[in-house]
Amino acid sequence: xxxxxxxxxxxxxxxxxxxxxxxxxxxxxxxxxxxxxxxxxxxxxxxxxxxxxxxxxxxxxxxxxxxxxxxxxxxxxxxxxxxxxxxxxxxxxxxxxxxxxxxxxxxxx
Amino acid sequence: xxxxxxxxxxxxxxxxxxxxxxxxxxxxxxxxxxxxxxxxxxxxxxxxxxxxxxxxxxxxxxxxxxxxxxxxxxxxxxxxxxxxxxxxxxxxxxxxxxxxxxxxxxxxxxxxx
Numbered sequence: 001x002x003x004x005x006x007x008x009x010x011x012x013x014x015x016x017x018x019x020x021x022x023x024x025x026x027x028x029x030x031x032x033x034x035x036x037x038x039x040x041x042x043x044x045x046x047x048x049x050x051x052x053x054x055x056x057x058x059x060x061x062x063x064x065x066x067x068x069x070x071x072x073x074x075x076x077x078x079x080x081x082x083x084x085x086x087x088x089x090x091x092x093x094x095x096x097x098x099x100x101x102x103x104x105x106x107x108x109x
Numbered sequence: 110x111x112x113x114x115x116x117x118x119x120x121x122x123x124x125x126x127x128x129x130x131x132x133x134x135x136x137x138x139x140x141x142x143x144x145x146x147x148x149x150x151x152x153x154x155x156x157x158x159x160x161x162x163x164x165x166x167x168x169x170x171x172x173x174x175x176x177x178x179x180x181x182x183x184x185x186x187x188x189x190x191x192x193x194x195x196x197x198x199x200x201x202x203x204x205x206x207x208x209x210x211x212x213x214x215x216x217x218x219x220x221x222x
Contacts, residue, residue, distance in 0.1 A: 004151075032208045043199055043213040044152065087151055091207055096142065096165055099151030 006100035023088030113214035132200030
């Protein structure tokens with residue numbers, strides 16, 4: 001079983017739609033969580049950290065459920081510019097970030 | 110604030126050769142991590158350096174080695190290159206600490222022929 005699992009997609013949604021991604025992690029000792037965004041052939045860029053109480057940044061909302069070991073990302077009012085791969089990232093305390101394989105989002109006009 | 114910079118951007122090598130990739134960390138960041146990203150996969154952790162010492166290592170063989178310099182810049186060296194080493198190599202810098210997010214450079218795309 002992979003340490004961090006994501007649905008690879010692609011998720012094809014129209015502009016203005018709301019879309020949600022989930023991610024599960026296997027290590028219950030994981031301590032911090034992030035969502036990164038990666039455009040084609042570019043480096044990953046931090047989208048947001050994920051806190052136990054849930055957090056929101058504009059159109060983006062992240063949630064963490066430690067009991068079920070999953071993380072979610074909700075994007076409201078999707079824009080064409082949101083098209084990218086979204087990487088779920090977990091820090092287990094072993095100095096490294098563990099990445100999921102990513103979920104590809106394609107927002108269509 | 111200067112971001113993470115990597116060089117070169119692209120590199121082509123043949124099997125058996127050796128390669129050195131370079132990374133300058135974001136100003137103020139003292140920790141550098143290296144990742145390998147194969148096509149269609151998420152980045153895989155190679156190792157991390159803090160205060161010029163290896164501070165953690167992923168599941169990569171010893172032919173992957175690194176250095177960190179007093180100015181926190183870093184090198185990744187790969188010996189005896191294999192075809193499967195073809196990938197995007199990403200450097201990320203951060204402050205020390207588990208809740209610190211890592212910020213990535215543009216990466217070096219390495220192709221092995």
